[in-house]
Amino acid sequence: MSAPEPIISPDTVPRLSPMFRLQWEEAQGCHVLLYPEGMVKLNGPAGEILKCCDGVRSIAQIIHDLSVRFPAAPTLPDDCRQFLKTAHDNQWLRIDPA
């Protein structure tokens, strides 16, 4: 039997799927996700969050780090959790258990 899908919880550690490459594109003026023959343009917050998905930091740490960098964004923790779920649903992320 396959293992149950890891749940996105504060302790889990997200990292970019090896199917994708994240980089800043000067011509697009934004971060992009590159994959075989395709590209996803990311808005500012999405790019910042994905940059933090380094396979080292937990979701709680990522939210903490971003809250320190962007103190004027009160909805940041919820936005961040919601985007991480979307990114996981899109298979941009692998999420390792705590």
Added chain:
Amino acid sequence: MTTNGSVSTLPKPLWLLAELTYRCPLQCPYCSNPLDIARYQDELSTAEWVRVFREARALGAVQLGLSGGEALVRQDLEELIAAAHALGFYTNLLTSGVGMDERRIRGFKEAGLDHIQISFQASSEELNNFIAGNDSFKHKLEMARLVKHYGYPMVLCFVLHRHNTDHVEQILDLAHALQADYVELATTQYYGWAMLNRDQLFPTREQVAHAEATAHRYQEKLKGRMKTLYVVPDYYEDRPKACMKGWGAIFLTVAPDGTALPCHAAGSLPGLSFPNVRQHDLAWIWNASPDFNRFRGFEWMKEPCRTCPEQTRDFGGCRCQAYLLTGDPANADPVCSKSPHHAALQQQVQAIGETQTGAVAPLIYRNFRNSKRQMGIAAPD
């Protein structure tokens, strides 16, 4: 860029397709290369290609397709990958796998190659080798395994036609067994070599319906594990494809001799001047050359496209198909039911469908001898 407000509104060539060579060990009779491949002997040098990559990157290109012919024939491929990677391209190697071995797969990885797409001709050795015109199936299997072993994202491409469309289930089982991340069930595009062989390659409506249903079943079954792309042959549709997402909109092809084209098939169109990267920089070619502006935007359109509310969705379809099927590349793609040529295309499709496979002429394979024959400069048998 900021001194002239109009520059920012120009489209950017996101995709650079570098057709490094038209030399190829395979002879697929639906090859997307032009019929006159024998004309393209004077290939760009390593340094010339690197200059093309740099100029394309400066224009905003980010996806680079390294293609052919068979790109592996170029012994400087590792060097070209390294240069493209250093420029920030996402590098895609589009290959038959013939000419590849573990040493090169490792070398490509070290050079920074992002992705390898291997084309198969069928799911069985016999049919694969019949279509490819060589004995390559077992080697392809071995290369696919190595591509995954070295951690590349892997796309497998199967070009579908009458002879393999019934095997979509076996094709997808094979792709899954090889751990493909993505399978492209590419429908044959009827230009060039495929047009020459159209009556022998075009699948029946029943075959297409079966293949489509099978592809959808696998899309559900393998959701999250293997993505499957399937597109119905556009002759069976009543709206055209948004070919190249518009002329001179995001795609830029450079042929082996440096000819720059808005699409790899556009060399067959009349009235183009074929700017070459040896004479012009890419910025001029993309932004200012007559060829890249010839069908850009909507001004060039004739009726029914000119006043059609769907023009922003499909851009009038494919210029090459309009030319091949109506004689005028500025006409609507006759796949569209609004085209006055649509009924004639449907009659052709019906006539092909009634053709017995065994009764038609043998396949004309894609090779330099047949190319010379098509160009009218061939020696007799």
